[in-house]
Structure formats: structure tokens, C-alpha cells
Amino acid sequence: MHILKNITDNILGTLLNIDGKTKDDLNSRLDLKEMGLRSELHPIEKDDHYIMPQACYSLTLVERRAICNFLENLKVPDGYSSNIKRCINAKEGKISRMKAHDCHVFILDQLAPAFRGIVRKEVYDPLVELSIFFKELCSKVLSIEVLDKLEKNIIITLCKLERIFPPSFFTIMMHLPIHLAQEARVAGPVQYRWMYPIERYAY
Template sequence: MGNRRFLDSNHRWRKDKKSFDGTIETRSAPKVLSGDDILGLLKDYDNVIFGKLQKKRRRDETSLPYNWKKLSIFFQLPYWSTLEIRHCLDYMHILKNITDNILGTMLNIDGKTKDDLNSRLDLMEMGLRSELHLIEKDDHYVIPPACYTLTLAERRAICSFLENLKVPDGYSSNIKRCVNVKEGKVSRMKAHDCHVFMLDQLAPAFRGIVRKEVYDPLVELSVFFKELSSKVLSTEVLDKLEKNIVITLCKLERIFPPSFFTIMMHLPIHLA
């Protein structure tokens, strides 16, 4: 979990060991590499080799610290190294994965939740978040509820809201088909369903059900994506989004376990 690196160097959360990974964050934000910088780092690497490899590549010391193994074929284009942005992040793909993470964990969906037995065992091994450690009782272990843990009645209330939601024609698909009120689960949401949920439905669906310390950063994340999806964006708004998303992700890090933070959960920093 490295979002604290993007905070101001004197931010109090940089010294907050208990709420994060047990360490004080003293590193600065990663340097933005120019095309010439990348070419210098990859000068001894081969170009892309197309086709299926016979042997699986293994990570070794030569690939550190960036885990690069080859020189992208795009650097053969004469203008590529001078571009400020040499990659393309799929906004809808990122948003869908983040929405699946949130719903899977909040609604405790089998196979989708990031808060399972292994997640709690990881916390015990790392010595973090003692309130979330497994409790031994008789001949089995009990998973203590977290601040984001919802009861079946609360999950059903969220699903009932989504099932009875009315939207204008053409605004979105029928989300009712993705909802199982009895089990308190949401599944099979397409990318556009996730887009609509994150931008407009998350806040009212969770309001009054999810605890405030969990609700507020989730709404901030929703607002971030809503602003980013605007038809018109000013540089001032983008600067504000770039600064605020770091704070929002750090708030989420203080709530959810490390397993919640897949690579997709970190990519919003690079969208702004």
C-alpha cells in the first residue's frame, strides 16, 4: 500500500504506522520518467518477441525496480519517446473492477469479497489491525466483524433499493436483473452498470446503512469518478482531483484490509 507516498511530505498520515502497514512513510512520490529516461533504463533489453513463449518468464534482479523485461515496440516510432503520456488506462475497466471490489466486499459475495479468512490470516502474520484478527473459540476460529461488515438485513436493504430503483429510459440497463434481495447480493453487472452505480447510485444505496467513517470516503470516490466523467474539465478541477484522490485512497486504506487494494484500486491516482 503505497498511496501515502503521494501525500505532502509533512502530512501526518505519513507517520501513522498503526492505521496503515506498520511503517513510517518517508519516501517521496515516484519520479515521472521521460522517454529518454526509459530508453536509458531499457537500452540493454531486447525488443518485443511475438508468439507464445516456451518457458514462463521469471522475475529476476535485472528486472528491478520497474519489473520491465523488454523494450516496447512503440519506441520504434520516432515521436514515441517525446510523448508525455505513453500509456492508455481503460477508465471503464478500472471503474468496473473497483465497483466489483466494493460490492463484493461490502455485500460479502463469495469469490468476490476481499475480506476472507486468508485476508485475516495475512493481517495476523503482518501484525496489523489487531481488532480484525481471528478469534479462537473452542475448536474453530471466528472472524470478528469490521466497520464495513454489513448484516444480512443491511445487505438486503441495499439490494431492495437497487431492485426498486426507477431510472429514465435509456439511462442504464435494468439493474434489477443483477440483484438478489433474499441473499443480499449483486452480481453480473456490466461495465456500464458499474459506471452508473458508482456515479449516481452508490451514495443513496449506502446512505443510512453504511457507517459514516466508511460511507464518506466511498462517496468521495464516487464524486471523483463523477467529476472525471464530466463533459467539460478545467485544469483547476483536474489539479483538485489529483490532490483529493490521494487522500480518499488513504482513507480507504485505513478501513479495508491490504487484500482490498488490487492494482486497480491504485490506478485512480493516474487517471487524474
């Protein structure tokens, strides 16, 4: 459950360049330079400051606002999710204060349409694959064949993401999806084990 929240925070924080949430800051770029990776992203020192080159996942303010406007105007069935408008600052193109269930809904159903046509294809495709992985994993019925496929596909998806995002993007929570298919194979469908009903009742 909180895996989805942390992954959502990583994705939105980095793509929308949210202060304190982005994994693409000066320190991560300096790490790339020190490791000799991704030379096109190395910060350029000029006078007494650094200039950070645009990455393939970097979005302009107009693009960030387009994502926020889409989510702000999105209509969903009553009780499907909380009001995501309260989390959106369309003027600055930022999203914050999303709760665990908001992140669950975003990853499963809203990520693909929100990013379509805005995020570059090489970034969009693996993010959608990640979304599909969680959507299938959270389905009501699971089969061993599907879990075997998910277990193989998530490794490839994470490898694709590693070719796009800096190493700082890959916190321990970004690694954990590799084990979720095996966990579902042992413990069964996830909806019998997650805490969303209890959290929604408590709040």
C-alpha cells in the same frame, strides 16, 4: 472503463460479503495477523475453526437486503442504464453479473443513495468521495484546476480507504485512479475515449 468495474466489484463484493468477490476473507484476516496490523480484526481460533470479528464495513443480512431493495426499486430514465434488477438477489442480499456500464452508473449515481443511512459514516464518506472523483472526472468539460484538485483529493481518499479495508482490497485497479487525472490532462475528457457506445451497440 474497466477500472470502474473492478472497483465496483471490490466494494460490493466486500460490503455485501459475496462469495468469491469479497476481499475480506479468512486469508486476508490471517495476513493482517501476520503483519501485525488491525488487531481488532485478527481471526480468533476456536477448536478447529476460526471466528472472524465484525469489521466496521461488515453489513448484516437485513442491511444488505435494504441496499438490494433500494436498487431493485430504483426508477431511471429510459436508456439511462440497463435493468439492474437482473443482477440482484434481494433474498440473499447479493449483487452479481453487473456489466461495465452498470458499474459506471452505480459508482457515479447510485452508490451514495444506496449506502446512505446503512453503511457507517467512516466507511460511507470516503466511498462517496470516490464516487465524486469519478463523477467529476467523467464530466463533459474538464479544467486544469479541477484536475489538479482531483489529483490531490484522490490520494487522500485512497488513504482513508486504506485505514478501513484490509490490504487485500487494494488490487492494482484500486491504485490506478491516482493516475486518471493526469491521463485526462494529457488525453482530454474521458467520454471521447471510453468504449461504452461501442459495447452497447455490439450488444
